[in-house]
Amino acid sequence: MDDEAPLDCRACRYEREGLPGGWYFQNSHWSVGRYAMEVPGWTVVQLRRHAPALIDLSPEELASMGPTLATAARAIQEVIKPERIYLMSFAEHNRHVHMSMVPRGDEVPEDHRSATYLRDIINLKKYGNPSNAAQVDDRIRAVLASTNRAN
Numbered sequence: 001m002d003d004e005a006p007l008d009c010r011a012c013r014y015e016r017e018g019l020p021g022g023w024y025f026q027n028s029h030w031s032v033g034r035y036a037m038e039v040p041g042w043t044v045v046q047l048r049r050h051a052p053a054l055i056d057l058s059p060e061e062l063a064s065m066g067p068t069l070a071t072a073a074r075a076i077q078e079v080i081k082p083e084r085i086y087l088m089s090f091a092e093h094n095r096h097v098h099m100s101m102v103p104r105g106d107e108v109p110e111d112h113r114s115a116t117y118l119r120d121i122i123n124l125k126k127y128g129n130p131s132n133a134a135q136v137d138d139r140i141r142a143v144l145a146s147t148n149r150a151n
Contacts, residue, residue, distance in 0.1 A: 005050035011096035012050050021137060024075070025144040029061045030068040032144065039102060039121055040136035041080040043072055046098035054089075054097060069099065075143040076103050079136060088118070 005012035015031065023033040024043070032045050045068060051057055057065070073085050082103035089099040104117055112120055 009050055009096050010094050011046045011098055014046070015048055021134070022141075024072070024137070024141045027064065027068060029064045032068065032072050034133070034137055037100075037102075037121070038133070040133040041076050041082070041103040041140065043076055043101040043140070044098055045069055045072055045101065046096065051097045052095040053091065057097065069101070071144065071147060072101055075140045075147065076101060078143050079139040080105075084113075086114075086117070 005015075014033075014035075019031070019033045020036070021034065023031050025032050026048065029048055030045055031048055032043060034042060035044050045065075047057070047061060051061075054062075069087065076082070076085055080103045083106040084104045086102040086104060087099055088102065089097070091097060102118070102121075104113065108117060
């Protein structure tokens, strides 16, 4: 954890105190888990040290980002079996490098896909099913644990 991290940074707080529900897995540069989104499988991959933008990443952090995202995507794919996994990074309200991986099933109509899907989830509370999110968390965590043991 970065000693220079701002105290009001939510991602840094999760690195210091742990993520509610626990991380799915962590490696030397990245933490993977679920913040509190309603969509089961919505996964966050965040840098373990504080950095506000991609241009602030070290060569090692950049090199490990792709494999970490791919590992997380494979686990989401295995557990959720979505038609698509969206990858987003805004870092507006939480200025700390992090990416959201959002699974989307084929039940979502074409006119509600892409950015509209995100709006529907956040504003209209569509497509979420928080009642099984903890079970999905446990399954993703188990897949990642077995993947990391094999590597």
